[in-house]
Amino acid sequence: MKKNATWYILIFLGVAFIIIMLVFPLAVIINNAFRGGINPYTQALTNHFTIEALELTIKATGIAVVFNTLFGLVAAWSLTRFNWKGDKFMTTVIDIPFSISPVIAGLLFALTFGRAGWLQPVVQALGTKIVFAVPGIILATVFVTLPFVARTVMPVLNARGVDEEEAASLMGAGGLTIFSKITFPHIKWAFLYGIILCTARAMGEFGAVSVISGNLRGKTVTLPLLIEILYNDFKTIDAFAVSTILVILALILLVLKIIIEARWFKKKG
Amino acid sequence: MRKTKSIIPGFGLSTGITISYISFIILIPFVSIVLIAANMTWNSFWEAALNPRILAGYRVSFSCSAIAAMINCVFGTILAWILVRYDFPGRKFIDGLVELPFAIPTAVAGISLSSLYSDHGWIGSLFMLLGVKISYTAIGITIAMIFVTLPFVVRTVEPVLQHMDPEFEEAATTLGAGKSTVFFRVILPELIPSLLLGGGLAFARALGEYGSVIFIAGNTPFETEIVPLLIMSKLEQFNYAGATAIAIVMLVISFMLMFLINSLQIRQQKIIRGGETT
Numbered sequence: 001m002k003k004n005a006t007w008y009i010l011i012f013l014g015v016a017f018i019i020i021m022l023v024f025p026l027a028v029i030i031n032n033a034f035r036g037g038i039n040p041y042t043q044a045l046t047n048h049f050t051i052e053a054l055e056l057t058i059k060a061t062g063i064a065v066v067f068n069t070l071f072g073l074v075a076a077w078s079l080t081r082f083n084w085k086g087d088k089f090m091t092t093v094i095d096i097p098f099s100i101s102p103v104i105a106g107l108l109f110a111l112t113f114g115r116a117g118w119l120q121p122v123v124q125a126l127g128t129k130i131v132f133a134v135p136g137i138i139l140a141t142v143f144v145t146l147p148f149v150a151r152t153v154m155p156v157l158n159a160r161g162v163d164e165e166e167a168a169s170l171m172g173a174g175g176l177t178i179f180s181k182i183t184f185p186h187i188k189w190a191f192l193y194g195i196i197l198c199t200a201r202a203m204g205e206f207g208a209v210s211v212i213s214g215n216l217r218g219k220t221v222t223l224p225l226l227i228e229i230l231y232n233d234f235k236t237i238d239a240f241a242v243s244t245i246l247v248i249l250a251l252i253l254l255v256l257k258i259i260i261e262a263r264w265f266k267k268k269g
Numbered sequence: 270m271r272k273t274k275s276i277i278p279g280f281g282l283s284t285g286i287t288i289s290y291i292s293f294i295i296l297i298p299f300v301s302i303v304l305i306a307a308n309m310t311w312n313s314f315w316e317a318a319l320n321p322r323i324l325a326g327y328r329v330s331f332s333c334s335a336i337a338a339m340i341n342c343v344f345g346t347i348l349a350w351i352l353v354r355y356d357f358p359g360r361k362f363i364d365g366l367v368e369l370p371f372a373i374p375t376a377v378a379g380i381s382l383s384s385l386y387s388d389h390g391w392i393g394s395l396f397m398l399l400g401v402k403i404s405y406t407a408i409g410i411t412i413a414m415i416f417v418t419l420p421f422v423v424r425t426v427e428p429v430l431q432h433m434d435p436e437f438e439e440a441a442t443t444l445g446a447g448k449s450t451v452f453f454r455v456i457l458p459e460l461i462p463s464l465l466l467g468g469g470l471a472f473a474r475a476l477g478e479y480g481s482v483i484f485i486a487g488n489t490p491f492e493t494e495i496v497p498l499l500i501m502s503k504l505e506q507f508n509y510a511g512a513t514a515i516a517i518v519m520l521v522i523s524f525m526l527m528f529l530i531n532s533l534q535i536r537q538q539k540i541i542r543g544g545e546t547t
Binding site: 011014015021022023024025029078083084090099101104106107114116117119142146162170175197200201204205211225239253257 | 275277279280282283284290291296298300302347351355357363365366370371372373375381385390392416473476479480496497498500501504509513523526527530531
């Protein structure tokens with residue numbers, strides 16, 4: 001490529017946009033978190049509210065990722081290996097959490113399980129609580145991250161077709177053997193990719209859990225909600241210090257994602 | 270022709286789990302919206318969904334989302350172009366960084382942007398010298414939306430550029446076309462479907478965005494209140510009917526956008542797989 005004026009102008013515009021829009025915000029987080037030196041930073045991180053919020057975030061993320069990963073594999077199997085009445089409809093429904101506002105997602109659960117909700121009697125009969133409680137936080141996180149694994153695995157399975165699995169079945173292989181020996185090796189990278197995206201979204205979910213949480217500190221506050229509370233209390237250093245936990249996790253996930261993409265792409269040739 | 274009965278095992282179990290899970294997590298909660306809406310009269314629905322303060326909210330949400338999507342179309346195309354066509358130091362780094370907004374939690378982005386663009390922030394203070402306020406104005410809302418939707422256009426335009434044959438550009442240049450003619454007459458028409466797709470995805474995401482916007486928005490009634498915030502404040506007052514009415518309007522719009530995006534996506538897949546654009 002010849003390096004002419006256009007080359008320099010376009011690269012300048014692109015790089016400047018990335019620096020202003022992405023690098024500056026990252027730098028601001030670090031700068032604000034350490035504005036008071038190292039002590040306020042470590043204090044903010046070792047505060048018991050922070051620890052409790054971290055625990056809840058790990059719990060909600062873990063459950064959402066495990067459930068949606070298992071669901072993603074099962075749904076991909078059902079929707080790509082078989083034709084059944086309503087399969088197109090279900091494929092569309094899986095996308096809904098991606099296309100609606102997270103606040104509306106939270107609203108759906110508040111309307112269903114909240115104090116005026118039509119399933120509130122059932123929740124009460126079971127002796128539990130969903131809205132303003134941990135189960136609601138988990139449910140909201142599961143909802144917003146539902147499509148990831150299914151949505152990354154399904155196109156790969158669709159593109160491969162069913163011939164190999166049919167042949168294996170004819171030769172007498174059972175379902176688990178077919179899945180582990182034939183299907184899974186093909187979807188391995190897509191599967192890992194889906195899990196990474198699912199984890200990133202689950203740990204950072206804000207709008208949906210914000211509706212459900214009721215902000216009971218130490219009980220229903222995840223890390224993103226704690227950041228909001230601290231920021232609104234003008235505890236800026238604390239808010240940014242807590243943010244650095246999520247930024248580090250996000251950067252690790254981003255690097256993993258790039259590695260997985262590279263491996264996946266290499267395999268496709 | 271596919272057989273109606275497949276010989277692959279696991280149909281009953283996998284389909285049963287899929288239907289139950291989707292019903293429990295997605296479909297049952299949606300029933301609630303219908304139940305609440307059924308209890309409202311037309312008048313109370315319109316009053317809740319279209320009163321002046323809510324209308325101002327739609328205006329803010331739609332105009333800021335549209336501007337954010339358009340700005341991302343311009344810079345997304347530039348970024349896709351330099352990432353696909355040019356080789357420069359740091360290209361790999363920029364390529365990886367593009368996806369950062371999908372990894373960074375929205376609340377973290379929100380407080381960071383709010384501080385960066387506030388009157389005392391690194392960028393905000395520069396604009397204050399020019400007398401332009403960014404944080405707590407519609408400009409701030411738009412910037413937050415640009416941040417969260419930045420990857421969409423880059424990632425939809427990139428594969429199309431990769432599959433585009435430089436032959437046509439070379440032919441046009443040989444025939445005497447200048448750079449801008451080549452771009453506007455040869456390259457851009459090929460990119461339009463994927464720009465619409467990427468821009469559409471960005472617009473849809475920006476409309477629903479909450480976490481990154483509320484900190485920088487200032488949330489002044491009639492001026493800088495976005496629709497998701499209005500739904501949230503109705504909920505905080507336990508006004509479930511009011512929140513539902515606004516949510517229904519937004520859901521109808523989201524589903525229409527989802528339909529348009531799906532048809533554009535099918536087209537995009539064809540372009541990437543087959544190289545055919547017709």
